[in-house]
Amino acid sequence: MSRSTPSLRPRAASWSPTASSTPALAAELSRCAATLDGLGPHTDRLQPVYDLAKAACAPYKKAADCFTTAAGYGITVSGSAEDRKQQAAITCGFTAPADGSRGFAEAEAKGIEIKASVR
Helix, strand or coil: CCCCCCCCCCCCCCCCCCCCHHHHHHHHHHCHHHHHHCCCCCCHHHHHHHHHHHHHHHHHHHHHHHHHHHHHCCCCCCCCHHHHHHHHHHHHHHHHHHHHHHHHHHHHHHHHHHHHHHC
């Protein structure tokens, strides 16, 4: 029975974190709350929208943390324990923002509801 040797070849279907791309991606994702706060003060009436939007930023921060974790593994050997952990962190980084997107959709719907009640 032959033993499988881990491959050092890059996998075309996957994204590999680099020393330059990962910090930039993590920084962009983690800016959500600061960007929201940068929009300026909100009115009391829009507080529920702000609260939903602020909560929607948390998954983007989680994604940033996941990408930072993935980058911490550096170059891994395909199939190794480190590679599996890195791939899990990359998957987390790409899937976590979906929860944030749903949260922003809820915030938008709440804003529309508030706007309709003012007319």
